[in-house]
Amino acid sequence: MDYGAVGDGVQDDSPAFSKAWADVCAVTGDTPTLTVPVFQLGAQTLTIPTGKTFLLTPIAFNGPCKSSSIHVEIQGKLVAPDKRDKWKKCEANCWIVFASIENLIVEGSGEINGKGSIWWQALCLANCNGLELKGLTHVDSPKCHISISGCNNSIISNLHILAPENSLNTDGIDIVSSSHLHISDSIIQTGDDCIAIGSETSWINITGITCGPGHGISIGSLGKDGEIARVEEIHVRNCTFNGSLNGARIKTWQGGKGYARNIIFEEIPLIDVGNPIIIDQYYCNGDHTKCATSAEKSAVAVTGVSYRGFHGTSTTSAAISLNCSNTVACTGIVMESIDIKSSNGSNDTFAFCINAHGKQSGVSPQVPCLTP
Numbered sequence: 001m002d003y004g005a006v007g008d009g010v011q012d013d014s015p016a017f018s019k020a021w022a023d024v025c026a027v028t029g030d031t032p033t034l035t036v037p038v039f040q041l042g043a044q045t046l047t048i049p050t051g052k053t054f055l056l057t058p059i060a061f062n063g064p065c066k067s068s069s070i071h072v073e074i075q076g077k078l079v080a081p082d083k084r085d086k087w088k089k090c091e092a093n094c095w096i097v098f099a100s101i102e103n104l105i106v107e108g109s110g111e112i113n114g115k116g117s118i119w120w121q122a123l124c125l126a127n128c129n130g131l132e133l134k135g136l137t138h139v140d141s142p143k144c145h146i147s148i149s150g151c152n153n154s155i156i157s158n159l160h161i162l163a164p165e166n167s168l169n170t171d172g173i174d175i176v177s178s179s180h181l182h183i184s185d186s187i188i189q190t191g192d193d194c195i196a197i198g199s200e201t202s203w204i205n206i207t208g209i210t211c212g213p214g215h216g217i218s219i220g221s222l223g224k225d226g227e228i229a230r231v232e233e234i235h236v237r238n239c240t241f242n243g244s245l246n247g248a249r250i251k252t253w254q255g256g257k258g259y260a261r262n263i264i265f266e267e268i269p270l271i272d273v274g275n276p277i278i279i280d281q282y283y284c285n286g287d288h289t290k291c292a293t294s295a296e297k298s299a300v301a302v303t304g305v306s307y308r309g310f311h312g313t314s315t316t317s318a319a320i321s322l323n324c325s326n327t328v329a330c331t332g333i334v335m336e337s338i339d340i341k342s343s344n345g346s347n348d349t350f351a352f353c354i355n356a357h358g359k360q361s362g363v364s365p366q367v368p369c370l371t372p
Contacts, residue, residue, distance in 0.1 A: 007052030009079055014057045020046060025065035044068075048110065050075040056096065057081055063101035063128075070101055074110035074136060080122070082115050094124035094147065103130035114141035116167065121147045121174075134158045144171040145190070151178045159186040165213035167191035172214065179203050190214045194244070198222070199229040199258070209239040212271070216246030219263060221283050223256015223300040231260040240269045241312075247276040248307065251283040252300040254325070261303045270312025272343045277307055277335075279356070281325040299325035304332040313343040320351035320367055333358030335367060 005016035024046040044067045048054065056078055063070075080095055095114060098104055104125070114122040122141035125131055131154035138145045138161045145161050148154070156173065163170040172188035175181065176198035185208040188194035194211035196218045197204055211217060217236055222229035229252070241247040248265040270276050281299055302324065319340040324330035333356050341364075342348045353369040360370040 005054065007054055007076070009053030009055050009077070011055065012057055012081075013054040014059045017054070017056060017059060021061045024070065025061075025063060025067075028066045045071040045073060047073040048076045048078070048108070050110070052076040054078050055081060058095050060097040060099060061101070062097075062099050065101055069103035069105065069130075071105045072098075072107075074106065074108035074112070077111045077113060079113045080115045080142070093143075094121045095142070096122065097124045097126065098128055099124075099126040101128050104128045105132040107132065107134045107136065109135055111137045111139060113139045114145070116140040116142055116163070121145075123147070124149070126150055129153055131155070136160075137162070139163070140167070141170055143169050144174045146173045148173065148175045148181070149177050151181065153180045154178070154182075156181070156183045157185050159188075161186070161188045161190060161194075163190045165189075165191055171196050172211075174198065175201055175204065177201065181205070182207075184208045186210075188214060193218045196220070197231060197234060199227060199231060201231050201234070203233045204235070206234075206236045207238050210242060211239065212242035212244035212273075214244050216241060216244050216249045216273075216275075218246070218249040218251055219260050220249075220251040221253060221285065222251070222260060223253040223258070225253075226255050226257065226298075227253075229256055229258035229260060229300045232262045234263045236265045236268075238267045240271070241273045241276070242271040243273070245274040246278055247273045247310075248278070249275070250279045250302055250305065252281045252302070252325075253283055254281070254296045255298055256300040257298050259301045259303065261301070261305075263305045264308070265310075266306070266308040268310045270310060270314065270340060272313055272315050274315050275318070275321060276310060276312070276314050276340050277320045277338075279305070279322045279324060279330060281330075282323060296325065296327050299328040301328050302330040305330070306334040306336075307338060308334075308336045310338040310340060312340065314340050314349055315343045317342065317349055318352050319349040319365055320353075322351075322353035322356035322367065322369070324353070324355040326355055330356040331358065333370060335360040335363045335370060337361070338363040340365065
């Protein structure tokens with residue numbers, strides 16, 4: 001309260017948070033702990049207490065900080081404004097930004113609630129190497145719930161991300177320009193991609209995710225407006241798709257360049273999934289007229305993609321769809337131990353493929369363009 005916070009969910013507590021952040025960011029490792037009613041500022045820790053609801057307008061917590069590590073413990077509830085005039089000066093189209101902070105830990109049993117307000121991403125983490133994000137509940141972002149950019153050697157775990165199935169663009173976690181990132185043991189239920197992996201990413205390990213509703217775990221979209229995409233070493237394992245529109249998806253725009261390579265999806269249970277396995281190199285984000293009329297001169301090269309241990313049900317007959325570019329074929333596709341049946345209890349599923357090459361073993365439905 002010495003910083004001016006109220007914690008009633010009505011009055012804007014952003015100025016108090018900014019003042020508290022300035023203090024904690026200035027704390028060095030050997031500074032004695034300071035204690036105030038709302039925030040407890042130790043050598044490396046800022047605590048947002050339980051039992052309070054803090055209304056925040058768009059706010060940025062910027063580094064670098066003097067301490068070698070910053071710990072943000074969220075036990076209370078952070079809520080976004082629900083009036084348009086409160087969203088002015090929204091930095092990088094994000095509501096809450098943490099940027100340029102080494103070894104940042106954001107955790108707790110609290111909640112970050114975007115209130116589905118307007119159109120911005122909720123929590124953005126940029127250039128925070130050694131990041132740890134865990135334990136929190138993220139609810140009703142106006143757009144993407146968590147945006148990760150330029151965060152290397154980082155861990156995300158034990159999150160619950162929740163938005164209505166019909167909410168637009170409410171991705172769970174979006175990742176770009178990051179490497180050596182581990183995402184695990186989380187439940188993601190949204191109106192768009194549960195996890196979307198963008199360009200300049202590598203060595204991303206995703207395990208123990210339950211996705212649905214949502215649009216699956218996606219590589220992409222890549223190559224929009226001629227973008228040069230670079231994505232490699234993506235490993236997705238022991239993830240369950242339950243009632244999602246897609247399962248394992250790779251999506252690229254026509255005219256892109258670069259590559260998406262060395263990608264593994266394995267040990268994947270499927271429960272009533274719309275498109276369990278899909279590569280779509282004609283992605284148009286709904287504008288298929290533009291795709292149909294555009295001249296395709298290049299494409300993101302999709303190579304070295306493995307699918308192993310997919311078992312369960314599809315709500316569509318096309319359980320496997322490999323719709324690859326006529327300009328650059330998908331190569332090195334490997335499918336093993338796959339059994340996808342129709343949700344209606346029949347075996348009435350099939351595989352569709354264009355310009356895809358590789359091998360299959362123990363796959364049902366059989367993929368016509370892959371060799372045994």
